Amino acid sequence: xxxxxxSVELFKELTNGRVINKYKLQNNGEETENELFxxxxxxxxxxxxxxxxxxxxxxxxxxxxxxxxADVGFDDLQSDITMKVSVLLILLGKYVNDKGYILSKLTSxxxxxxxxxxxxxxxxxxxIELMEKCDFKKGFKHAFKSxxxxxxxxxxxxxDGRYVLSAAGRAFFAALTC
Amino acid sequence: MKLNRDVLVNAILRHQSVFLxxxxxxxxxxxANEFPESEYLRLYNQEICRDDDxxxxxxLAINTLLExxxxxxxxxxxxxxxxxxxxxxxxxxxxxxxRRELTSADFESMRSQLYSAVSRLDLTEFGDDDYSENMQTxxxxxxxxxxxxxxxxxxxxxxxxxxxxxxxxxxxHQGDYNVAExxxxxxxxxxxxxxxxxxxxxxxxxxxxxxxxxxxxxxLIHYHSKRYAQNKVAREIGYRRTAIxxxxxxxxxxxxxxxxxxxxxxxxxxxxxxxxxxxQALDETLQPLRHGKRRSRxxxxxxxxxxxxxTFAGLRTFRATYSARLNWSAKHTPMLAREYLRSIADKISDxxxxxxxxxxxxAPDPSLLRQQxxxxxxxxxxxxxxxxxxxxxxxxxxVDSFLRTTLDDFSLxxxxxxxxxxxxxxDMSEVTVAYSGGRNRLEDDKYYFDYLIPSISAEVSxxxxxxxxxxx
Numbered sequence: 235x236x237x238x239x240x241s242v243e244l245f246k247e248l249t250n251g252r253v254i255n256k257y258k259l260q261n262n263g264e265e266t267e268n269e270l271f272x273x274x275x276x277x278x279x280x281x282x283x284x285x286x287x288x289x290x291x292x293x294x295x296x297x298x299x300x301x302x303x304a305d306v307g308f309d310d311l312q313s314d315i316t317m318k319v320s321v322l323l324i325l326l327g328k329y330v331n332d333k334g335y336i337l338s339k340l341t342s343x344x345x346x347x348x349x350x351x352x353x354x355x356x357x358x359x360x361x362i363e364l365m366e367k368c369d370f371k372k373g374f375k376h377a378f379k380s381x382x383x384x385x386x387x388x389x390x391x392x393x394d395g396r397y398v399l400s401a402a403g404r405a406f407f408a409a410l411t412c
Numbered sequence: 413m414k415l416n417r418d419v420l421v422n423a424i425l426r427h428q429s430v431f432l433x434x435x436x437x438x439x440x441x442x443x444a445n446e447f448p449e450s451e452y453l454r455l456y457n458q459e460i461c462r463d464d465d466x467x468x469x470x471x472l473a474i475n476t477l478l479e480x481x482x483x484x485x486x487x488x489x490x491x492x493x494x495x496x497x498x499x500x501x502x503x504x505x506x507x508x509x510x511r512r513e514l515t516s517a518d519f520e521s522m523r524s525q526l527y528s529a530v531s532r533l534d535l536t537e538f539g540d541d542d543y544s545e546n547m548q549t550x551x552x553x554x555x556x557x558x559x560x561x562x563x564x565x566x567x568x569x570x571x572x573x574x575x576x577x578x579x580x581x582x583x584x585h586q587g588d589y590n591v592a593e594x595x596x597x598x599x600x601x602x603x604x605x606x607x608x609x610x611x612x613x614x615x616x617x618x619x620x621x622x623x624x625x626x627x628x629x630x631x632l633i634h635y636h637s638k639r640y641a642q643n644k645v646a647r648e649i650g651y652r653r654t655a656i657x658x659x660x661x662x663x664x665x666x667x668x669x670x671x672x673x674x675x676x677x678x679x680x681x682x683x684x685x686x687x688x689x690x691x692q693a694l695d696e697t698l699q700p701l702r703h704g705k706r707r708s709r710x711x712x713x714x715x716x717x718x719x720x721x722x723t724f725a726g727l728r729t730f731r732a733t734y735s736a737r738l739n740w741s742a743k744h745t746p747m748l749a750r751e752y753l754r755s756i757a758d759k760i761s762d763x764x765x766x767x768x769x770x771x772x773x774x775a776p777d778p779s780l781l782r783q784q785x786x787x788x789x790x791x792x793x794x795x796x797x798x799x800x801x802x803x804x805x806x807x808x809x810x811v812d813s814f815l816r817t818t819l820d821d822f823s824l825x826x827x828x829x830x831x832x833x834x835x836x837x838x839d840m841s842e843v844t845v846a847y848s849g850g851r852n853r854l855e856d857d858k859y860y861f862d863y864l865i866p867s868i869s870a871e872v873s874x875x876x877x878x879x880x881x882x883x884x
Binding site: 300302306311312325368405 | 686
């Protein structure tokens, strides 16, 4: 049986364009089970039906899921958000490469991007151009927060405030490598 | 001045940091034991001259070192100094990290020397002078091989240690090297230096039309044990071979470590290259947008570059496109309607409703007194104004505009009555009233009047059919 309170929270999260990850970060920075993900997986048929009836499609992956319009053709799937998220993640990957880090800087809970890293990325010439070309009017840090953190693609560690990729963010780079 | 060599060696060891940097310069210069004179002078001034012992300044001066054979040549034309090989070996012996790894060419040189010497020995009789001379050469070569292989193992161990250090730094996100550079360094160390050493001392490796190190040593043992029954000599040679081939285990372990690092790094390298490739493609996508104009300067989701990214395909904020929804049950209750009215209340304008105008035909006729007043006003006006100086294109509009400005409580009914009075004052034999077919509309605050436009002209028309007086 579904949990009423969690289903309401799920609806708010999903319709606000956020991704639900299998894990979230607990206070010590380690990953812990996300009750919203577990709720959906425990009542998968129910939630599939709910969102199908509302005109959405529940996009299920092993470690994360989100919703999208059910009646959109393949060619129209690329939304503005998709584009902006892709550009921001590639930009982060490039920063990691240029600094001589490995990608676990973004994925490992022992790593993560600090505010100093974000400040440095913001001042890079290619960042400035990409922000302009993506029509991010308030700069990189605001774009990072609104497009990645607020959508649960990057998670902030409570202990040191650093940002690491969630399961959904890691899936982006996994797909890039394939 | 001439000095004892131990004094010079002591001075060199006292300033070994300078000479190790000279060694680095030699290694980057192609390994010809030469380095630029200017570099030595710079280091001499910056470091050696700061030594409190002024004797050291003299001991390590270029002329002194040349005179005593530490530097064997100072080439004025090229500006380079050549160093004695013993000094180079000494410096490499001091710092294992600066020892040069043996390459395939080095191993091949050692193998061919040993093979030639053993081949020559094979032509001699055991115990004669030729045997002694050739056996002495063989022993020297084996000793040199032993020394070099041992030194090479130490060097490679140090190199792998450096790789391990860099790898750990990479894992701890303190990257001095990026993952691709480290991967290349591992590959190079493995393929150029570790693998040749492994192949040199491996007994399993075979060669075409020549003999490997292990096979040559076997031939040497066979020469003594089988041909001349010199088992003691053969055993001693066997021990020396074992001493050299025992390094196989160490080299195999080093190779294993490098293989593991390469394996771990391979995934990171793949990710590194994938990000670089994606960024490159993104940059190419930006190229056509760098035109400096206002239009078509932004990236759009429909660009082909973005088609490859399906991880978040269709992700967007759905709530932004919908207004507030009533989340009630489907029961029909008045609350629903009241809530709807409440929700749209702020959208309802406070302006009074628009009054619908009535046709002027519905208006009551003006009173007799009003009719007389209108006629009087028009009569007075027509006496003072020559209205026929120009044609009147719309009689209704003409009368209306005149009465609207003259009467205090004007109504559209006044215009209708005024029109008839107006025509009554005109001599119809002198003018023509005609309808052009156009329509017009007059309004006051209560009534409207749609009519065909009557015009008046001073000329008398021949077409009597169009001559008409009246209103619609």
